[in-house]
Amino acid sequence: MKILNFLLISSLFLLAFSLSAFEILDPDTLNYLAYGRYIAQNGLPSGCVFSFPLTSCSTVLPEWLLYLFLFRLHSLFSWSGLVFLQVLIVLTLVSIILFFHLKNKVSPISVTILMVVSLLVAQERFMLRADLLSLLLTAAIYILVSALNGQKKYNLKNARLLLTAASILLVQILFSNVHGSFLITFLIIASFLLPMLVRKFAGFFKKLPLKNNPLLDWKIKLFFCLLSGTMIVSSINPFGIQSLIWSVRHLVAANQEIIKTISEYESPFAASNLNTRLSLTLYAWLIPSVFLVLLFNLRKLRLADVLILTGFLILSLNAVRFISYFALGVALILPPLLDNCRKAIRNFLTLKTAFMRRINSYVILFSFAVKIGFIIFMLSLAKSVITNDFYRHDNQTRRFGFGISEISYPQKAADFVLKNRLEGNLFNTYKFGAYLNWRLYPQYKTFIHGSVLDPTVPETLTFYERYRRINQQLEPYQPLAEEYNINFFLLDHTNPLNKNLVVALYRDPDWALVYLDNLTALYLKREEKNQPVISAYEITAANISQAGSAIHFKRKRDESIIRNSIGTFMSHLELFEQAAGEYQKAIDIDPEDYADYINLANTNRKLGNKELAVSLYREAIELRPGFAPAYFNLANFYLENKKYDLAKTNYEMTLKINRKYPLAHYNLGVIHEIQGERQTAAKLYAKELKIQPQYQPAQTGLTRISQY
Secondary structure (H helix, E strand, C coil), X not given: CHHHXXXXXXXXXXXXXXXXXXXXXXXXXXXXXXXXXXXXXXXXXXXXXXXXXXXXXXXXXXXXXXXXXXXXXHHHXXXXXXXXXXXXXXXXXXXXXXXXXXXXXXXXXXXXXXXXXXXXXXXXXXXXXXXXHXXXXXXXXXXXXXXXXXXXXXXXXXXXXXXXXXHHXXXXXXXXXXXXXXXXXXXXXXXXXXXXXXXXXXXCCCCCCCCCCHHHHHHHHHHHHHHHHHHHHCCCCCCCHXXXXXXXXXXXXXXXXXXXXXXXXXXXXXXXXCCCCHHHHHHHHHHHHHHHHHHHCHHHCCHHHHHHHHHHHHHHHHCHHHHHHHHXXXXXXXXXXXXXXXXXXXXXXXXXXHHHHXXXXXXXXXXXXXXXXXXXXXXXHHHHHHCCHHHHHCCCCCCECCCECCCCCCHHHHHHHHHHCCCCEEEECHHHHHHHHHHHCXXXXXXXXXXXXXXXXXXXXXXXXXXXXXHCCCCCCHHHHHHCCEEEEEEECCCHHHHHHHHHHHHCCCEEEEEECCCEEEXXXXXXXXXXXXXXXXXXXXXXHHCCXXXXXXXXXXXXXXXXXXHHHHHHCCCHHHHHHHHHHHHXXXXXXXXXXXXXXXXXXXXXXXXXXXXXXXXXXXXXXXXXXXXXXXXXXXXXXXXXXXXXXXXXXXXXXXXXXXXXXXXXXXXXXXXXXXXXXXXXXXXXXXXXXXXXXXXXXXXXXXXC
């Protein structure tokens, strides 16, 4: 049994290692490095350092210490050092949670099961950024506060009590200098304090005299002092009390509609997120599972734990970026409760009856089988992660390894800018800003980057809204280019929100496409000073197929990304023959990438190759049966060709996978309306409007049906 438990725990650590050991790819990490370098060279910034259009930026940087530390670490150990730190934080987090539960006699299998589920949900935020470190600090705070709550003696002579309280204050000082989420500490302490107050004043409203309980009185005083103390020490940073005020305002303001347009601030149940990644699917299943475990343990629950889990759940329901906190809460709180469920089931199966005695040996064998099966599952999952099959199947750009990602940053585009010494200001895609701050500053300042957008600074929200309107071509880009003297656009052409701007610039005779790769399209203004670069590098319909041909990745299968993204770029420009050629090259390189088949099928639809398109959709479905876009696009094909029953079947399958898939309800409603089923159509149009309230065709459909 001990050997089996050892293998169980070892497999858990291997899985945690594999899920955290991936190349640096998050934009925020590069922003941290850029700010860290600036702080090391110039001290704390006092305004808009990297963005040239803005005059008002937040002067409070709660993560300043992490910026500086990561820059120093990168200076010493480069990208491998950063990945090592990423792994170290995750393994330390797993270690302290595991130690916490095993010390409290929780069975290894209960801990491991919940830890694996929590890891798979929380890996959404395992990138090297302040959020990851905050998970570790949150776990430390919870464990320390739990230890304080479990003390038997509450007096100033209890050295362990004083040491624990001091440790909480020290962790909070660090917390308030590395991430604005240090407010979580107040939630945890208050969650332990509230049940004490309830016990103390339980009889107050019944007009009963307060009972004298010296131990409880001591605990209440201690936790009040601890709550006050953590609030006070949260101001021990270069920004003082402003850091606390900023964090509160930021938390409140993050619910603004414009902020919700950023993917990490979307609800995990938003249409764009449903069933798109394993972490979000597991999160959706985890919520009712947690409720059932809590219900089973109703009489043994601590109110503090319920309050903490509820707080984390509310946070996670508001934004994808917070689902890791709910997963952390599950890993910290649920293992002993799951253990209670396991013991209750086992006790029921081993009752002292003749029948139960006969099956007792089978129960023991089943327990062994569960552990062995779970070990095999963890090892196979770790292998899938290490070989990157997991990331490809989950449609992620992460790659296992130590270093910087080849496919996530505009590295070659930055090289092009520096090599050709492009003059003037640039307009860049939001997610590129962080990398460009790191690579191009101080020679160039960016137009926009992640740290610019601050919910507490209204000017930045107005600025971001205009940026979005320009990108979607809801507002012309020419006046902005004149206003800010923009000489070149550096855009992420893979983002659907940028499609209209990317196409408009390509068709504008005043701008020339001079660089194109798997991520970036760079447009240069047609002026005399830029003519040498344009003459040497201009990309037109005649030579666009050669774009990206000189770029090679260390992983051969990843080169399919170049061909696929350039194919999509060509498709946006309505160069469908060339696009089909690029998609076919992508499939030849990586025949298991289901998304390439859908892109090639869509292109063949536009070229009139109907049978080939259907065949390609079916191949995509065979490779990934649960991939909603494959069914949706196949349904669209059948709808276009008036094969309504086949279209209905595939739209229904789309909605079975993702009940909020955009346009699926509307298109299904169109079919029902064509077939004379107006009431059903009206219900489907109404459902579409719940997903997309501004979608005019659905509103028009409802109005039309109401007139019959």
